[in-house]
Amino acid sequence: MSEVIPFLDFHAAVHELRDEVDRAIQRVLDSGWFILGRELEAFEAEFAEYCGVRFCAGVANGLDAIRLLLEAHGIGRGDEVLVPSHTFIATWIAVTQVGAKPVPVDVSLTDYNLDVEKLSSSLTSRTRAVIPVHLYGLPCDMDRINAFADEHGLIVIEDNAQAVGALYRNRRTGNLTRHGAAISFYPGKNLGAFGDAGAITTNDPDIHHKVKTLRNYGSPKKYHTEIVGINSRLDEIQAAVLRAKLPHLDEWNQRRCRIAHQYQVGLSDLPQISLPDACHSSNRMSVWHLYVIQTSQRDSLQQFLEKNNIQTLVHYPIPPHASGAYKDTDFPQSATENAGYLSRRVLSLPIGPHQSPHQTDYIIGKIREWSAEQV
Ligand SMILES: *Cc1c(COP(=O)(O)O)cnc(C)c1O
Numbered sequence: 362m363s364e365v366i367p368f369l370d371f372h373a374a375v376h377e378l379r380d381e382v383d384r385a386i387q388r389v390l391d392s393g394w395f396i397l398g399r400e401l402e403a404f405e406a407e408f409a410e411y412c413g414v415r416f417c418a419g420v421a422n423g424l425d426a427i428r429l430l431l432e433a434h435g436i437g438r439g440d441e442v443l444v445p446s447h448t449f450i451a452t453w454i455a456v457t458q459v460g461a462k463p464v465p466v467d468v469s470l471t472d473y474n475l476d477v478e479k480l481s482s483s484l485t486s487r488t489r490a491v492i493p494v495h496l497y498g499l500p501c502d503m504d505r506i507n508a509f510a511d512e513h514g515l516i517v518i519e520d521n522a523q524a525v526g527a528l529y530r531n532r533r534t535g536n537l538t539r540h541g542a543a544i545s546f547y548p549g550k551n552l553g554a555f556g557d558a559g560a561i562t563t564n565d566p567d568i569h570h571k572v573k574t575l576r577n578y579g580s581p582k583k584y585h586t587e588i589v590g591i592n593s594r595l596d597e598i599q600a601a602v603l604r605a606k607l608p609h610l611d612e613w614n615q616r617r618c619r620i621a622h623q624y625q626v627g628l629s630d631l632p633q634i635s636l637p638d639a640c641h642s643s644n645r646m647s648v649w650h651l652y653v654i655q656t657s658q659r660d661s662l663q664q665f666l667e668k669n670n671i672q673t674l675v676h677y678p679i680p681p682h683a684s685g686a687y688k689d690t691d692f693p694q695s696a697t698e699n700a701g702y703l704s705r706r707v708l709s710l711p712i713g714p715h716q717s718p719h720q721t722d723y724i725i726g727k728i729r730e731w732s733a734e735q736v
Contacts, residue, residue: 366711366720368672369549373715378605385601400600407607412535414562416569419595420576423522423545426559427455427492429593430541433571434516436461436489443483443491445475446680446700452494452520453681465682465696472638473497473653477505483696490516495524495534498650503529503537516540523650525552526614530644535562546603551650552610554599613714617649620712620721624652627725631732633658651676655706658735663708665731671724674709
C-alpha cells in the first residue's frame with residue numbers, strides 16, 4: 362500500500378456528511394444569529410435525550426466542561442480531587458484551575474481505567490470529589506466508584522471526553538452519576554465538531570442552572586451578572602454541525618467496534634504484544650475511541666509502521682505527574698507507577714469510522730511482519 366494510512370481520516374468524515382453539514386451551516390448563516398441561539402438549544406435537547414439524561418449545557422470545550430462542573434459543585438481552594446494517574450492532562454488541569462489539588466489514583470494495566478481498589482489509599486480528609494475517565498472509550502466500573510463515593514461523601518464527575526455513546530449496564534456514559542459529566546467535541550473525538558466544543562450533562566436541575574450561568578459570565582439573564590463566571594459557549598455553527606453528526610454517531614461507533622474486533626482476532630497470538638481488554642462479555646461496551654496495544658519494544662514497532670506508511674500515536678508519552686506543569690508538586694510513587702510504565706509501552710493503532718477492512722488487514726499484516734523479525 363503506497364498511500365499513507367492516516368491515524369484518523371478527517372477528509373472521509375467530512376465527505377460522507379458534506380451535504381448535511383453544508384445545509385446546517387447555511388441555516389446558521391441565514392439566521393444571522395451566532396451565539397446562544399436555537400441551534401444550541403436544539404442540540405442540547407437532542408444530546409440530553411441521546412445520553413438519557415435530563416439536562417445538557419453546551420460549553421466551549423471539554424476542559425471548561427470539567428472545570429465548570431467542579432465550580433458548580435463548589436469545589437475550590439483547599440480541596441482535593443481524585444484523578445486517574447494515566448489520562449489526558451486536561452482532567453488534572455481543570456482541577457488545578459479551580460484552585461483544588463489533583464491527587465492521582467493509579468490505573469489498571471489491563472483496562473487502563475482508574476483502579477477502584479486503589480481509591481482508598483489516595484483518600485484524605487480534604488478529598489471532595491473523584492473524576493473517573495472512561496479512557497480510550499471504555500466505561501469505568503461506575504457502580505463500585507459511586508458506592509465508594511457515597512460511602513465517603515464525594516462528588517463524582519465523569520470525564521466522558523472519550524466514550525460518548527458507550528454503555529455501562531445498558532446506560533450511556535454521561536448518565537452514570539448523580540452529579541454530572543463533562544464531554545469534549547474536539548474534532549478527533551468520536552462525536553467531533555469542526556472546531557472546539559464541549560458540554561455538561563446532568564440530572565440535577567441546580568447544577569444545570571449553575572453551569573449555564575457560569576458559562577456566560579455568571580449572568581443567568583443578559584446584563585444581570587450575579588457571580589464571576591467565564592465566557593465558555595458552544596457557538597451556533599458548531600451546534601448545527603453537531604446536530605448533523607449526532608444521528609450518525611451510533612453507526613460510526615459500530616464501525617469502530619468492527620475494526621477493534623478485527624485487530625483482536627488478527628493480533629491475539631503475537632508474543633510481544635498485549636491487546637486491550639475488550640470487555641464485551643461484561644456490563645461494559647467500549648466505543649473504541651482509541652485502540653491501544655502495549656509492547657516493551659514500542660518505539661521499534663512505531664518506527665517500523667511509520668516506514669510502512671502507517672500513522673500511529675502515543676496516548677500519552679508523558680503522564681501528568683511527570684509533566685512540566687506539575688514538576689513542583691510531589692505525588693506518591695505508588696499512585697503513579699503504572700502511569701509511568703504505560704507511557705513507555707502504549708501505542709495507539711489507526712482506528713476510525715472510515716478505515717476499511719482492507720486497511721486494517723494491511724496494518725495487521727505489517728505488525729505480524731515486525732513481530733516475526735523480533736526473535
Ligand atoms: C480531549 C479530552 C479532554 C479535553 O477536551 P478539550 O475539548 O480538548 O478541552 C479532557 N479529558 C480527556 C480524557 C480528553 O480526552
